Amino acid sequence: MKNLIVLISVALAIAGCKSNPGSQSTAVQSASAASLSGQWFQKGKPTSLIVAPDSRHVTITNPDGTQLSGSMKDHDIVISSLGKRGMIRGKVSDGGRRISWSNGVEWTR
Numbered sequence: 001m002k003n004l005i006v007l008i009s010v011a012l013a014i015a016g017c018k019s020n021p022g023s024q025s026t027a028v029q030s031a032s033a034a035s036l037s038g039q040w041f042q043k044g045k046p047t048s049l050i051v052a053p054d055s056r057h058v059t060i061t062n063p064d065g066t067q068l069s070g071s072m073k074d075h076d077i078v079i080s081s082l083g084k085r086g087m088i089r090g091k092v093s094d095g096g097r098r099i100s101w102s103n104g105v106e107w108t109r
Contacts, residue, residue, distance in 0.1 A: 075096075077091075
């Protein structure tokens, strides 16, 4: 009887994952985005990227200490809070170890 309950629980869990494939991919994306949070380096100088729990909002800190807010979708980052300087885009690559910014700056881990 105990084994039957375990088997039913496992079957229901698997069925739940299959019935809503979007929820599984969201969890994978969230884990991937969350792993990008932390310290980065720009030419040896420390920077940081903080990804909010929703995996859509980010805060970056430049080497000079300036903090800027933006958004993230998949592995594309958009920082739109640059005022007169407009916006900057970042592309995460190299297995999450590099961010290439549209202004030519590279962040690495």
